[in-house]
Amino acid sequence: MQVSITVNSVRRRDDVEPRMMLAHYLRDVCGLRATNIGCDTTSCGACTVTVDGESVKSCTVLAVQTDGGTVTTLEGLAASVGLGPDELHPVQAAFRAEHGLQCGFCTPGMVMAAVGLLAENPHPTEPEVREGLEGNLCRCTGYHNIVRAVLTAADAMGPGGDA
Amino acid sequence: MITATFEYVRAESVDDAVAKLAELGDEAKLLAGGHSLLPMMKLRLAFPAVLVDVRPLADLSYVRVDGESVAVGALTRHCDLVSSAVLRAEAPLLGAVAAHVGDPQIRHRGTIGGSLSHADPAADLPAAVLASDATLVVQGPGVRRQVAAADFFVGYFETAMAADEMLVEIRLPRTGATPWHYEKFTRRANDWAVVAVATVDTRVAIANMGSTPLRATATEEALAAGASVAEAASLAAEGTDPVEDMNADRAYRRHLARVLTRRALAATR
Numbered sequence: 001m002q003v004s005i006t007v008n009s010v011r012r013r014d015d016v017e018p019r020m021m022l023a024h025y026l027r028d029v030c031g032l033r034a035t036n037i038g039c040d041t042t043s044c045g046a047c048t049v050t051v052d053g054e055s056v057k058s059c060t061v062l063a064v065q066t067d068g069g070t071v072t073t074l075e076g077l078a079a080s081v082g083l084g085p086d087e088l089h090p091v092q093a094a095f096r097a098e099h100g101l102q103c104g105f106c107t108p109g110m111v112m113a114a115v116g117l118l119a120e121n122p123h124p125t126e127p128e129v130r131e132g133l134e135g136n137l138c139r140c141t142g143y144h145n146i147v148r149a150v151l152t153a154a155d156a157m158g159p160g161g162d163a
Numbered sequence: 164m165i166t167a168t169f170e171y172v173r174a175e176s177v178d179d180a181v182a183k184l185a186e187l188g189d190e191a192k193l194l195a196g197g198h199s200l201l202p203m204m205k206l207r208l209a210f211p212a213v214l215v216d217v218r219p220l221a222d223l224s225y226v227r228v229d230g231e232s233v234a235v236g237a238l239t240r241h242c243d244l245v246s247s248a249v250l251r252a253e254a255p256l257l258g259a260v261a262a263h264v265g266d267p268q269i270r271h272r273g274t275i276g277g278s279l280s281h282a283d284p285a286a287d288l289p290a291a292v293l294a295s296d297a298t299l300v301v302q303g304p305g306v307r308r309q310v311a312a313a314d315f316f317v318g319y320f321e322t323a324m325a326a327d328e329m330l331v332e333i334r335l336p337r338t339g340a341t342p343w344h345y346e347k348f349t350r351r352a353n354d355w356a357v358v359a360v361a362t363v364d365t366r367v368a369i370a371n372m373g374s375t376p377l378r379a380t381a382t383e384e385a386l387a388a389g390a391s392v393a394e395a396a397s398l399a400a401e402g403t404d405p406v407e408d409m410n411a412d413r414a415y416r417r418h419l420a421r422v423l424t425r426r427a428l429a430a431t432r
Contacts, residue, residue: 135266
């Protein structure tokens with residue numbers, strides 16, 4: 001089936017099988033491999049991307065369901081706020097500054113979930129960050145620094161939540 | 164995991180979706196948010212030949228006051244229930260319970276109609292509509308009918324809807340400031356309930372104590388006869404037939420039903 005999906009600001013046309021999940025579309029068709037597939041059962045959140053600005057688990061969304069939509073993955077995050085190829089989005093920068101990762105497998109999903117959270121709630125409290133990230137698992141259990149990173153990013157992004 | 168192959172079609176309207184169901188029968192399933200159906204298809208527990216996508220039917224996403232009821236469109240997402248000011252003012256249990264469904268990403272996709280049609284007895288929203296004494300509006304080919312929530316859930320993942328019917332609206336009585344509560348017990352964050360209890364005034368609905376969400380009839384009758392909360396709650400497991408699984412055996416689920424009902428009723432007053 002023909003789909004037209006804007007991925008990281010590039011409008012694409014692809015012929016996909018209806019059963020292809022968005023996660024596989026991003027990795028195998030678009031070649032964007034930051035989006036990890038962890039549990040593949042809508043639990044771990046490693047495959048989180050934004051669709052039309054909202055966080056979703058791309059292992060449980062069909063590519064055909066995003067036809068006409070706009071998808072942002074970690075690769076396109078900095079550019080989505082007008083930053084250059086060598087620059088980090090404030091959420092990425094905060095994860096780096098606060099050491100919000102250990103092995104790094106959950107990080108792309110964690111960052112995209114945090115971006116989705118901050119879009120809806122630009123200045124969350126610490127409990128709101130913890131609840132907002134409840135759909136993302138870190139098997140290294142490095143949650144404290146992840147939460148700290150999101151709070152740091154919220155501060156850096158200013159009153160309106162813009163970068 | 165990859166699902167079996169299927170044909171994907173988009174519904175142009177409710178009538179179109181129902182016509183497709185009537186034509187294809189058991190071969191077809193409606194796809195809304197897909198967060199119950201697609202995982203089942205990935206596990207090959209479901210393998211419909213055709214998915215009829217109703218998610219583009221944006222006019223089925225609404226929460227509005229309609230006379231003495233609050234009308235909720237079947238394609239209203241969980242996140243939109245949570246943020247609805249109309250629900251907060253008129254039927255607050257539903258929005259509060261929706262916040263317990265899955266996690267933010269899941270709530271961005273999943274819909275109330277999808278959850279109720281899926282009819283998982285461990286799910287949050289079926290118990291909420293039962294406690295709310297809601298009426299479900301179902302569209303078949305040329306016929307629209309109303310089904311009481313108490314009659315809608317008939318078995319594990321089974322509803323009173325025929326294969327060619329679609330849930331289009333949920334109608335809740337406007338309960339305003341009537342006390343309500345939701346107690347959910349899980350072993351992990353964002354999991355299904357091991358047992359959950361929803362209350363509106365003296366109506367008590369329990370999730371995951373049988374093949375459907377159940378009203379705690381013995382508890383409700385005891386309350387009506389003047390029993391204390393503790394006495395009434397001690398009857399909450401009467402007439403239930405809970406499953407045993409890795410989370411809880413039958414005795415533990417009965418215990419949870421009593422304890423959660425006591426907590427819920429205490430918080431409802």
